[in-house]
Every structure is written in C-alpha cells, then in structure tokens.
Amino acid sequence: MKAEIIAVGTELLLGQIVNTNARYLSQGLAAIGIDVYFQTVVGDNSARIRQAIDIARSRADVLLFTGGLGPTMDDLTKDVLADYLGRKMTLHEPTMKVMEELFASRGSHMVESNRRQANWIEGSIPLENTAGLAVGNALEQDGTRYVLLPGPPKEMMPMFEGPASRWLLSELGAGAPLHSRILRFAGIGESKLEHELIDLIEAQSDPTIAPYAKEGEVALRISSKSADEAAALAKIEDTAQQIRSRLGDYIYAEEDISLEEAVLRLLRSRRMRVSVAESCTGGLLAELITGVPGSSGEFLGGIVTYTNTMKNRLLGIPLEQLEGPGAPGAVSESTAALMARRVAETTGSDWGVSVTGVAGPGTTEGKPVGLVHLGIARKDGEADVFTINVGGNRDTVRIRAAKYALYQLWLKLKAL
Amino acid sequence: MKAEIIAVGTELLLGQIVNTNARYLSQGLAAIGIDVYFQTVVGDNSARIRQAIDIARSRADVLLFTGGLGPTMDDLTKDVLADYLGRKMTLHEPTMKVMEELFASRGSHMVESNRRQANWIEGSIPLENTAGLAVGNALEQDGTRYVLLPGPPKEMMPMFEGPASRWLLSELGAGAPLHSRILRFAGIGESKLEHELIDLIEAQSDPTIAPYAKEGEVALRISSKSADEAAALAKIEDTAQQIRSRLGDYIYAEEDISLEEAVLRLLRSRRMRVSVAESCTGGLLAELITGVPGSSGEFLGGIVTYTNTMKNRLLGIPLEQLEGPGAPGAVSESTAALMARRVAETTGSDWGVSVTGVAGPGTTEGKPVGLVHLGIARKDGEADVFTINVGGNRDTVRIRAAKYALYQLWLKLKAL
Numbered sequence: 001m002k003a004e005i006i007a008v009g010t011e012l013l014l015g016q017i018v019n020t021n022a023r024y025l026s027q028g029l030a031a032i033g034i035d036v037y038f039q040t041v042v043g044d045n046s047a048r049i050r051q052a053i054d055i056a057r058s059r060a061d062v063l064l065f066t067g068g069l070g071p072t073m074d075d076l077t078k079d080v081l082a083d084y085l086g087r088k089m090t091l092h093e094p095t096m097k098v099m100e101e102l103f104a105s106r107g108s109h110m111v112e113s114n115r116r117q118a119n120w121i122e123g124s125i126p127l128e129n130t131a132g133l134a135v136g137n138a139l140e141q142d143g144t145r146y147v148l149l150p151g152p153p154k155e156m157m158p159m160f161e162g163p164a165s166r167w168l169l170s171e172l173g174a175g176a177p178l179h180s181r182i183l184r185f186a187g188i189g190e191s192k193l194e195h196e197l198i199d200l201i202e203a204q205s206d207p208t209i210a211p212y213a214k215e216g217e218v219a220l221r222i223s224s225k226s227a228d229e230a231a232a233l234a235k236i237e238d239t240a241q242q243i244r245s246r247l248g249d250y251i252y253a254e255e256d257i258s259l260e261e262a263v264l265r266l267l268r269s270r271r272m273r274v275s276v277a278e279s280c281t282g283g284l285l286a287e288l289i290t291g292v293p294g295s296s297g298e299f300l301g302g303i304v305t306y307t308n309t310m311k312n313r314l315l316g317i318p319l320e321q322l323e324g325p326g327a328p329g330a331v332s333e334s335t336a337a338l339m340a341r342r343v344a345e346t347t348g349s350d351w352g353v354s355v356t357g358v359a360g361p362g363t364t365e366g367k368p369v370g371l372v373h374l375g376i377a378r379k380d381g382e383a384d385v386f387t388i389n390v391g392g393n394r395d396t397v398r399i400r401a402a403k404y405a406l407y408q409l410w411l412k413l414k415a416l
Numbered sequence: 417m418k419a420e421i422i423a424v425g426t427e428l429l430l431g432q433i434v435n436t437n438a439r440y441l442s443q444g445l446a447a448i449g450i451d452v453y454f455q456t457v458v459g460d461n462s463a464r465i466r467q468a469i470d471i472a473r474s475r476a477d478v479l480l481f482t483g484g485l486g487p488t489m490d491d492l493t494k495d496v497l498a499d500y501l502g503r504k505m506t507l508h509e510p511t512m513k514v515m516e517e518l519f520a521s522r523g524s525h526m527v528e529s530n531r532r533q534a535n536w537i538e539g540s541i542p543l544e545n546t547a548g549l550a551v552g553n554a555l556e557q558d559g560t561r562y563v564l565l566p567g568p569p570k571e572m573m574p575m576f577e578g579p580a581s582r583w584l585l586s587e588l589g590a591g592a593p594l595h596s597r598i599l600r601f602a603g604i605g606e607s608k609l610e611h612e613l614i615d616l617i618e619a620q621s622d623p624t625i626a627p628y629a630k631e632g633e634v635a636l637r638i639s640s641k642s643a644d645e646a647a648a649l650a651k652i653e654d655t656a657q658q659i660r661s662r663l664g665d666y667i668y669a670e671e672d673i674s675l676e677e678a679v680l681r682l683l684r685s686r687r688m689r690v691s692v693a694e695s696c697t698g699g700l701l702a703e704l705i706t707g708v709p710g711s712s713g714e715f716l717g718g719i720v721t722y723t724n725t726m727k728n729r730l731l732g733i734p735l736e737q738l739e740g741p742g743a744p745g746a747v748s749e750s751t752a753a754l755m756a757r758r759v760a761e762t763t764g765s766d767w768g769v770s771v772t773g774v775a776g777p778g779t780t781e782g783k784p785v786g787l788v789h790l791g792i793a794r795k796d797g798e799a800d801v802f803t804i805n806v807g808g809n810r811d812t813v814r815i816r817a818a819k820y821a822l823y824q825l826w827l828k829l830k831a832l
Contacts, residue, residue, distance in 0.1 A: 010626060013452045015443030016637065018436055022457070026431030036429045037464060041438065041455035048453060055471060071607045072627065073617065105784060106805040111611045131809045154631065154811055282706025283699035286720045290698025293777050293810060301726035304702045304718035306711070310763060314717055347726060361709050394709060 001172055003034045004060035006052050008068040008077045009151055010043040021066045021149075021156055028160055031210045031221040032169060032180070034062060044074040053084055057144050062168065067151030069134035071113040077148055078137065082121045085141050092120040095135045102133075121148075127163040131155040138167045145171055161256070179232040180207075180223035181240055184253040184262075187407040190218050196246055200239065207236050216403030217259055252410055259406045260288045260295075266413035267298040272350035274409065276302045277315055277343035279330060279356040280372065285402040300347045311335070315342040329365040331356050333373050337383035340375030351412075352377040355405050359397045372401040376408050384408075417588055419450045420476035422468050424484035424493050425567055426459040437482045437565075437572055444576055448585060449593040449641060450478060460490040469500055473560050478584065483567030485550035487530050493564060494553065498537045501557050508536040511551045518549075537564075543579040547571045554583045561587055595648040596623075596639035597656055600669040600678075603823040606634045612662055616655065623652050631812065632819030633675055668826055675822050676704045676711075682829035683714040688766035690825065692718045693731055693759035695746060695772040696788065701818040716763045727751070731758040745781040747772055749789050753799035756791030767828075768793040771821050775813045788817040792824050800824075 005022050012019050022039045029036055037060065042052040049068075056063045068077030082089050095118040103110040117134040120126055127136030127147075132155040137148040147164050149156045185193060190211060194201060197220075201209050207224035222239050226232035244251060252262045267274060276285045286302030289295055305311040308322040308330055317338050320327060328334045336354050344352025357372030358364045370390045377383035386408055390400040421438050428435050438455045445452050453476065458468045465484075472479045484493030498505050511534040519526040533550040536542055543552030543563075548571040553564040563580050565572045601609060610617060610627060613636075617625050623640035638655050642648035660667060668678045683690060692701045702718030705711055721727040724738040724746055733754050736743060744750045752770050760768025773788030774780045786806045793799035802824055806816040 012439075013442055013455065014446055014626070014637070015439045015441070015452075016635075018434060018439045019455075020434055023428075023431045023434045026429055028431075030430055036431075037459060038468075039429065039435070039455075039457035043453060045453075051475070052454070059467070072610050074627070102807050105786075106807070111607055113607055113610065131812055133807070152631070278699075281703075282711075282715075283694075283702030283718050283720070286699030287697075287703045290720070290722060291811065291814075295698075296722050299722050301722055301730055302699050302718070302720035303730070304699070304706070304720070306706060306715050306717055310717035313763065314719070347729065395707065398707075 001034045001062065002060045003029050003036050003062040003064055004056040005029075005036060005039045006056060006063060006065045007039070007041045007151075008044065008049060008065060009041075010045075010074070012041045012067075013043045021151070021153060024153070024157065025064055025066070025149075025160060027210075028165070029064070031223070032165055033172070033208070033223055033225055034168065044068060044076055046076055046080050049076060049080045050084055053081065061143070062145045062147065064147045064149065066149045066156055069117065069136065069148060069150045071115075071117050071133075073113070075116065075134075078119055078121060081146060081148065085121070085139075085146075087124075088122045089119045090122050091115070092118045092126050092135050095120075095126070095133070099133055125163075125167055127159050127167070129155055130158050130162070136164065138164060140171065179226065179229060179236060180221050181236050181254060182256060183220045183222070183240060183243060183251050184255075184257070184259075185218045185220070185247065185250045186216070186252050186259045186403060186410070188218065188247065188250040193218050193220075193247065193250075197243060200242060207232075207239050209239065216400045249411070252407070258288075258292070259403060259410065261292045263406050263410050263413065264289065264292055264295055264298050266410065267351075270413060270416055272413075273298050273300050274351040274353060275300045275343045275347035275349040276405075277339040277352065277354040278302060278304050279306065279311070279339070279354075280359040281355045281398050281402045281405075282306065282359075284398050285353070285355060285405060288402055288406070300349050303343055303346070305339075311339070315339055315346065317342065329367075331358055331365050331367045331371065331373065333375075333385040333387060336373035336375035337377070337385050338375075340377035340383040344377050344379050350379050351409065352379075352383070353405050353409055354383075355401050357397070357401055359394045359401075361394060370397050372397070372404070374401070374405045374408060376405075376412060384412075417450050417478065418476045419445050419452050419478040419480055420472040421445075421452060421455045421480045421482070422472060423455070423457045423482050423567075424460065424465060425457075426461075426490070428457045428483075429459050437567070437569060440569065440573065441480055441482070441576060444581070445480070446594050446596075448581060448588075450584065450588070460484065460492055462492055462496050465492060465496045466500055469497065477559070478561045478563065481562070481564045482572055485533065485552065485564060485566045487533050487549075491532065494535055494537060497562060497564065501537070501555075501562075503540075504538045505535045506538050507531070508534045508542050508551050511536075511542070511549070515549055541579075541583060543575050543583070545571055546574050546578070552580065554580060556587065593643070593645075594639055594641045595645060595652060596637050597652050597670060598672060599636045599638070599656060599659060599667050600671075600673070600675075601634045601636070601663065601666045602632065602668050602675045602819060602826070604634065604663065604666040609634050609636075609663065609666075613659060616658060623648075623655050625655065631815040665827070668823070674704075674708070675819060675826065677708050679822050679826050679829065680705065680708055680711055680714050682826065683767075686829060686832055688829070689714050689716050690767040690769060691716045691759045691763035691765040692821075693755040693768065693770040694718060694720050695722065695727070695755070695770075696775040697771045697814050697818045697821075698722065698775075700814050701769070701771060701821060704818055704822070716765050719759055719762070721755075727755070731755055731762065733758065745783075747774055747781055747783045747787065747789065749801040749803060752789035752791035753793070753801050754791075756793035756799040760793050760795050766795050767825065768795075768799070769821050769825055770799075771817050773813070773817055775810045775817075777810060786813050788813070788820070790817070790821045790824060792821075792828055800828075
C-alpha cells in the first residue's frame with residue numbers, strides 16, 4: 001500500500017512555514033504499515049490542486065491531504081476534490097450544530113465563511129476534529145483512498161491518530177490486518193535507543209519495528225500484518241520482550257499516553273501530589289503537566305523564578321547561595337536541591353521537582369548552554385539531584401530538560 | 417519564471433527529518449523573483465527521481481534539487497539527471513585536488529566512493545561548496561534550468577546564496593524581484609480578520625494579500641513583484657495603510673516577531689517588568705514569555721496556582737473569595753483581578769497579569785469550557801479585567817487565553 005502526502009497551502013510555497021506535517025504523517029503512515037513514495041506541496045489554486053491529484057492517483061493508493069479545510073476563500077481542498085470526483089458537497093449537520101452553539105455561547109455572529117468548514121463531500125466518512133471546527137473527510141473511489149486533514153498540526157495530529165488511522169486500518173484490513181503495539185520511552189535519546197537495538201532493527205521483517213520520535217520522548221511501534229491474530233500478537237510480544245529486557249527502565253508506557261500522563265497516573269495511584277519550581281524551563285514543566293485533563297487532582301502549583309531575586313523572594317533561597325564570590329550560583333546542584341525542597345514545603349506537596357540550567361542562546365554564570373540540574377525532593381526529605389547536558393537550541397533544551405525531570409520523577413514513583 | 421523544488425532523500429519520506437530546505441529555498445527564490453508552484457519529495461530511487469524530473473519539467477522552468485550529491489550508493493541525483501539529459505559524468509579536477517589534499521592531510525585513504533562527490537555533469541557549471549565536499553551543478557538544456565544543491569543545510573545554504581543565486585539571476589536577466597511586508601495581528605481571529613478585509617482580499621492582484629494563521633495570532637503578507645522597487649513599495653504601503661485604518665489596533669508588529677516578543681520589547685523600552693499568575697493556562701503564559709531569548713530582563717516570575725488552596729497560599733487570595741455559598745469562585749472577574757494585583761505585589765513587578773478560566777474538557781464551578789477571565793494590574797493600582805469565550809479543545813483554549821492576555825498587556829503598554 002503506497003501513500004502520497006499532499007500539503008496544500010501557498011504559505012508553504014512562500015516559505016512562510018515549514019512542512020512539519022509531512023514529516024509527522026510520514027512517520028505515522030510508516031507506523032501503520034503504509035509506504036510513502038512521494039510528498040507534494042501545492043498552493044491554494046484549483047487547477048494545480050487538480051493536477052496534483054491526477055499525478056498522485058497514478059502513483060499511489062492513498063492520497064493524504066493536509067490544509068485547505070478552513071473557512072476562508074483560500075481553503076479549496078474539499079471543493080476541488082469533490083469536483084474532481086464528480087461528487088456534491090453537503091453540509092455536515094452535527095458540525096453545523098456545534099458551530100452554531102459555539103457562536104451562540106460566545107454571543108457572536110457566525111459569518112458565512114464559517115459554514116464552509118462544515119462542508120463535507122457527499123458519501124464520505126466525516127473525521128471528527130477535536131481541536132477545531134474544520135471537519136475532515138475519508139473516502140474511497142475507484143480503488144483510491146482519499147483522506148483530508150486540516151493544516152494546523154494541533155488539529156491534524158489528533159485527527160490522524162484517531163479517526164483517520166482507524167479508517168485507514170479498517171480499509172487495509174480487507175487484506176491482512178495490521179496488529180501493533182507501541183512502547184514509549186523517556187530518558188533515552190533516539191540514536192542511543194537505535195544503537196541498543198540495532199541488531200533487532202536491522203534484522204526486522206515480521207514484526208517491523210518503527211521508531212517515532214518527538215522532543216524528549218521516543219516511541220517504537222512493533223507491527224505485524226497477519227490474518228492470524230494470535231500468531232501476530234505472539235511475534236510482537238516476543239520482540240517487545242527482547243526490547244524490555246534491554247531497555248525496560250526507559251519504557252514508561254505500552255499504550256498511547258504522554259510521559260506527563262504516566263506520571264500523573266502513578267501519583268494518583270500513590271495518592272500523592274506534586275509541585276514544581278522552574279528556572280530555565282520557564283513554566284514549560286507546569287504547562288506539560290497541566291496539559292493533561294484532570295491534572296488538578298495531583299498537581300498543586302508551580303513557581304517560575306526567572307531571576308535570583310525571585311528565587312529568594314518566592315522560594316526563600318538565600319541570596320548568598322545564588323550570588324557573590326564562591327556562591328554555587330543559580331545554575332548548580334545545590335540550588336536545584338533547595339528549589340525542589342522549598343517548593344514542596346511552600347505548597348505542602350508530597351513531591352517537589354525543580355529545574356535550573358542554561359537554555360541559551362548565551363551562557364549563564366559562565367556555564368554552558370545545555371547544562372541542566374534537576375532536583376526531586378520528597379516532602380520533609382532530602383532532594384536527589386541530577387545533572388544532564390542536552391544539545392540543541394533554546395526550545396530543545398527546555399523541552400528535554402522538562403521531560404527528563406518528569407522521567408526521574410516517574411522512576412521514583414514506580415519504585416515506591 | 418516558475419520553479420519546482422525537488423528534495424531527494426528516503427529519510428524525508430520516512431519522516432526521519434523535516435524538509436527545512438524547501439522552506440529556505442522557497443523564501444530565497446521568492447526574494448529573487450522566482451515563483452515556486454510545487455515542492456516535491458522523492459526517495460533515493462532512480463526510476464522515481466526520473467519520474468519527478470519528467471513531471472517537474474512539464475510545469476516549471478527551473479528545477480532546484482537538494483540532496484543526493486554525497487558519496488554513498490544512495491546518492492543518485494547527479495547520475496540520474498545526467499542520464500536523463502543524455503550527458504556524461506566527468507570528474508571535476510579542482511574538487512578532486514581539494515579532496516586528495518584533505519585526505520592526505522588527515523593521513524587517511526580516500527575510498528572510491530569519495531570520488532563520486534567530485535563527479536560533475538558534462539557541460540554544466542560547477543557550484544562551489546564552501547562547507548563540504550560535494551560539488552553542485554547548474555545547467556540549462558532545452559529551455560529548462562537545473563540546479564543541484566547538496567542536502568545538508570550547512571552546505572546547501574551558502575551554495576544557494578552564493579553561486580546558485582548568481583547563476584539564476586544571470587540566467588533570468590532582470591527578473592522582477594518580489595517585495596513584501598508582513599502585518600502581524602493579535603486579538604482577532606482569522607475569519608473575522610478576513611471578513612473585515614474581504615473587499616481588499618477579493619480585489620487583490622498587485623499587491624497580493626496572503627493570510628496565514630497560527631494559534632492565537634494571524635499574519636498577512638502583502639507582496640508586489642516589480643523591477644521598480646519604489647513603485648512596488650508605494651503600492652504595498654497603500655494597501656497596508658488601508659488595512660491599518662480598519663484594524664490598526666490589532667496590528668502588533670510589521671516585522672517577523674511573536675506577540676510575546678513585541679510585549680517584551682515594549683516593556684524594555686518602558687523600563688518595566690512583568691509577572692504572571694496562572695490558573696487554567698497552567699504555566700503556558702510564563703512559558704511563552706520565557707521562550708524569547710533575553711526575557712529575564714523583563715520577566716520576573718510566574719505563579720501557577722492550580723487549586724484554591726494554592727491560590728490562597730501562594731497568592732494570598734482569601735478562601736471565602738474562592739469557595740462557599742455566594743463566593744465568586746476561582747473562575748470569576750474578581751478573582752482574576754485579585755490574582756493580577758497579588759502577583760505584581762508579591763514579585764514587586766510593574767505589571768501583574770492573571771488568567772483564570774475553564775480549559776476543559778469538563779466544566780468548573782458550573783462554568784462553561786472556554787470561559788476565561790484575565791486581569792491586568794499596574795503596580796499599586798487597580799486591575800482591569802477582561803472576559804472572553806474561546807472555542808476549541810483544552811490546548812486551544814489555553815493558547816488563545818494566553819495570547820489574549822499578552823494582547824491586552826500589549827495594548828496597555830502601547831498606550832503609555
């Protein structure tokens with residue numbers, strides 16, 4: 001089964017944005033056993049979109065579109081495809097209802113263009129958008145499958161992972177269904193992980209092992225295509241067991257949850273709560289944790305101290321710890337330990353987690369970009385401190401540091 | 417003059433890397449007046465590279481390749497194109513000399529595959545690689561121009577900016593360069609913005625107006641292609657002025673910066689500092705601000721209070737304000753005002769910004785998802801409060817709320 005990814009949007013051709021969707025979908029398709037042979041980018045232009053469809057149909061079985069589902073005049077993908085396939089557009093009533101209620105609740109007026117987002121190609125499967133208004137589409141005609149996803153990654157990703165992947169798998173299932181299991185890793189980089197498993201990866205044929213990286217986390221999807229479900233699952237389990245025996249300490253989940261969700265689940269089961277004190281991550285650690293619905297049961301609060309005065313004022317770190325000749329400084333193991341203990345005390349949490357380091361671009365206190373100290377303190381106890389050197393730019397350092405702090409907390413909770 | 421960018425590399429189709437080259441080259445080509453109508457990604461496969469050349473020749477005047485110039489067996493671009501055009505490969509002697517000297521100086525032996533990098537399509541113009549070994553190529557045949565650039569951005573960028581751009585400009589003679597200006601908006605959604613400007617957008621031809629949106633922000637690029645720079649800039653300015661007269665209060669910048677960066681610049685020029693108190697955004701507001709390098713000059717700290725106890729303990733909000741019969745509750749205008757004032761006091765900042773609301777998925781205190789109250793307090797002053805209803809899921813509510821808070825702060829700072 002061969003797929004072509006067609007990203008629609010003049011902003012891509014002008015170089016205003018990077019086509020990160022193509023990368024994400026390439027990985028996602030590989031993970032469910034679909035090969036990508038071409039990626040195409042085309043502008044918001046009917047004739048050229050038609051031309052791209054013509055070419056892609058001749059060389060692929062699945063056409064995955066992103067972009068052009070929104071409300072504006074530039075959003076053409078659905079109209080062009082409907083016209084190309086000789087189908088009509090209809091209004092998707094459930095989406096219209098949601099939109100009408102939404103606008104009514106805001107007390108604002110729905111403009112005509114908003115209705116376009118609820119349009120839908122007749123006879124297709126609507127794909128639910130949990131993060132926006134534009135409904136997606138999936139359909140089959142003359143042996144070619146078409147999947148229409150929105151352009152914004154936050155809307156595209158859940159739609160692909162949820163209804164679009166399910167539809168693709170059910171369409172492919174007519175042949176041999178694909179069985180798969182996901183292993184989710186933290187605390188280990190993609191290259192190290194690959195290095196440790198290189199013999200398994202190189203020898204793979206059935207099951208296949210596909211790595212799937214996002215910042216600070218890696219996942220492996222082990223897949224086997226077979227009509228014999230029990231046999232496929234046994235093969236997958238055998239490979240999973242080999243991986244677990246080598247890298248078990250890094251596997252935080254064998255289902256599709258984030259590291260922060262895994263940490264929150266452990267906290268819930270231990271009836272414990274956490275607070276965080278952040279310097280270089282600047283609120284990212286709190287933001288990751290509170291991104292999980294229901295996190296208010298286990299997350300009490302976060303204190304972002306971006307200056308020494310604030311570390312002193314909000315966390316009670318002595319200034320002589322932070323400044324002056326011979327002081328350890330803000331970026332130090334002892335400051336990380338103090339921050340973790342003090343935030344646990346101040347908030348009355350069972351756990352305090354701290355991050356202090358150098359996110360860059362410049363050095364801090366003469367310390368290099370990427371140097372990060374983490375503290376994990378148990379209520380009324382000492383703090384454990386970890387030091388890492390992470391590569392990359394400011395954003396990368398921040399996300400890796402936050403994920404590593406979550407990983408260390410996860411290890412401690414698991415061991416309880 | 418129309419160009420197509422063809423990136424060659426199976427790693428792109430597997431999603432192992434993001435095609436940042438396409439973005440860079442699209443911007444670079446626009447800057448020298450060449451339109452990009454398609455971007456294509458193809459794997460390291462002779463037949464499919466040939467197919468991509470066939471298609472691109474039929475719809476573009478310039479084919480720009482990146483990738484596949486290196487020493488390995490997978491690096492096919494030069495060989496396939498030479499074969500396609502019926503030309504021979506020859507060894508580029510100056511490159512060979514450089515390579516021989518390099519290997520000699522390292523005391524290492526040059527393997528046969530290294531020679532491939534010095535190969536060169538007969539009759540083409542070699543493009544110097546100042547950052548690596550693989551020589552680039554430029555040639556014209558039957559009216560189509562071909563430019564071959566290496567895949568690694570560090571080698572590709574100087575080659576494009578130097579010899580490749582020079583060659584293209586000389587081939588095109590006096591092509592008309594593109595002039596453009598960007599207007600960046602906050603506090604207004606993409607559909608409303610388009611609705612307000614629909615007559616301008618529908619009548620556009622020169623200059624063109626292209627909207628592009630990211631969460632909580634919208635941008636418009638106004639572009640005009642002309643050899644007469646002054647005339648083009650005058651047209652652009654005329655359109656910009658019409659947009660400003662309608663929507664000036666929403667335009668936070670006319671250059672490529674984020675809203676948080678615009679806020680930090682205003683704070684810097686006013687010699688003021690800000691702190692934030694967050695409930696539903698859970699650290700996102702602090703994270704956005706601290707994502708800007710150098711933000712520690714203007715951002716003091718953030719307090720994330722995810723429970724009523726924390727709002728009381730860390731911000732000193734009276735519990736009777738938050739809980740009990742008749743209390744306004746955590747999600748209320750008066751709590752937003754108190755949070756903003758208290759965080760400014762606690763941290764000693766000139767400004768305190770607060771966000772409290774319902775990010776979902778469930779309701780809070782019986783209040784609906786998407787209801788958000790913001791407070792903006794000046795040191796020792798009263799707080800102004802804003803209430804918005806934002807659509808979308810948990811992530812969307814959070815990002816829109818955070819951006820709206822930044823927008824309101826920006827308005828206040830601008831008015832000073």
